[in-house]
Amino acid sequence: MISCKGTSEEELIGDWQKRTGLPRGPRGFAATFVIGNKGYVISGHNGTNVLRREVFAFDHTVGEHTDKMGEWSQLNSLPTEVPARYQAVGFSVNGKGYMGTGWAYIDTDDDKVMRDFWQYDPDTDSWTEVAPLPADAEARRGAIAFSLFEGGKEYGYVGCGYTGDPDREYLKDFWRFDPDDVTDGMIGKWTPIRYRCEKRAGGAVFVIDNKAYICNGENPQKTNDFWVFDPNAIENEWEKRRQMANVNPDEDYDDDYGSLSRAFGVAYVVWVEERGQFRGHIVGGNTNGSSNWEYDHNPANEDGDLWVQRTSFYNNITKQSREGMISFSFPNSGRAFVGLGRQGGTYYDDLWEFIPLIDDYIYDDY
Numbered sequence: 010m011i012s013c014k015g016t017s018e019e020e021l022i023g024d025w026q027k028r029t030g031l032p033r034g035p036r037g038f039a040a041t042f043v044i045g046n047k048g049y050v051i052s053g054h055n056g057t058n059v060l061r062r063e064v065f066a067f068d069h070t071v072g073e074h075t076d077k078m079g080e081w082s083q084l085n086s087l088p089t090e091v092p093a094r095y096q097a098v099g100f101s102v103n104g105k106g107y108m109g110t111g112w113a114y115i116d117t118d119d120d121k122v123m124r125d126f127w128q129y130d131p132d133t134d135s136w137t138e139v140a141p142l143p144a145d146a147e148a149r150r151g152a153i154a155f156s157l158f159e160g161g162k163e164y165g166y167v168g169c170g171y172t173g174d175p176d177r178e179y180l181k182d183f184w185r186f187d188p189d190d191v192t193d194g195m196i197g198k199w200t201p202i203r204y205r206c207e208k209r210a211g212g213a214v215f216v217i218d219n220k221a222y223i224c225n226g227e228n229p230q231k232t233n234d235f236w237v238f239d240p241n242a243i244e245n246e247w248e249k250r251r252q253m254a255n256v257n258p259d260e261d262y263d264d265d266y267g268s269l270s271r272a273f274g275v276a277y278v279v280w281v282e283e284r285g286q287f288r289g290h291i292v293g294g295n296t297n298g299s300s301n302w303e304y305d306h307n308p309a310n311e312d313g314d315l316w317v318q319r320t321s322f323y324n325n326i327t328k329q330s331r332e333g334m335i336s337f338s339f340p341n342s343g344r345a346f347v348g349l350g351r352q353g354g355t356y357y358d359d360l361w362e363f364i365p366l367i368d369d370y371i372y373d374d375y
């Protein structure tokens with residue numbers, strides 16, 4: 010008897026290669042930022058009633074292309090006066106990292122959403138309190154954050170998210186952080202900026218060519234709007250791109266867009282040598298969480314402003330949906346890594362690198 014097994018998944022392009030996992034246990038909904046060749050993981054949840062305080066850095070330049078590639082180092086934990094948390098955000102500006110907002114267990118009877126922010130200095134391995142979100146900005150969790158250069162100067166940006174339970178409110182305000190402004194000894198100043206997108210929590214963002222591409226999330230329904238933010242645009246700094254859903258019955262480009270919507274997934278950017286450009290990706294989430302989609306950000310290209318499905322996220326030999334994962338994108342090397350997170354009540358500590366435009370299963374890495 011002869012049989013064959015074929016699935017559409019095997020036709021998708023791209024390979025997930027396993028790298029060194031996070032030491033000291035699994036983690037989900039952690040905050041992250043990238044400085045140089047290192048990605049940083051701060052706080053997070055591991056399924057217990059005690060949130061994590063540890064801080065780790067992943068150096069992707071250490072080792073060869075094996076499952077032991079990359080090296081983690083444990084850094085100083087968050088100071089005791091900083092509440093451990095999950096669903097916080099992080100960004101980096103001028104060689105320093107920033108972490109804030111999120112959901113903390115203040116005590117057993119009082120969980121709290123946060124508006125505080127803290128600066129990490131990799132030269133001294135130390136944390137310093139900086140200006141919190143202003144009083145007229147709601148404390149929040151599940152926000153999005155990124156950094157961009159505006160007028161030749163780098164700023165951090167934080168926005169969206171939702172407030173705490175039971176009176177959950179989805180937010181659409183956005184704030185710019187200037188770390189060079191010091192008032193009364195407190196580092197940083199927050200300035201509101203216009204935001205045209207829908208309210209969302211658990212959204213995703215990737216940055217290419219100093220523009221932020223914002224998508225996904227829920228409010229509480231899944232959002233499908235897609236916007237590009239260019240802080241240096243003379244007019245119309247927010248540009249709307251095609252919706253991430255099958256909303257055009259007379260056109261076929263979006264016929265396969267059914268699995269694009271999600272919340273609490275991650276975005277990453279990887280260099281595609283054969284295309285000569287960076288491509289944005291989304292993967293993970295509480296819906297469609299295994300599917301992995303690639304976006305061509307240049308509308309002038311033949312496939313510009315379109316999403317193409319790539320090899321789904323794997324754990325061992327099976328597709329796996331996870332939410333609350335982390336991602337690191339390294340523009341200098343063009344490489345990207347995704348991992349951790351949870352599926353149901355199970356949390357993970359593994360880390361995977363996505364290699365574009367090669368057939369899956371080339372490497373025996375499962």
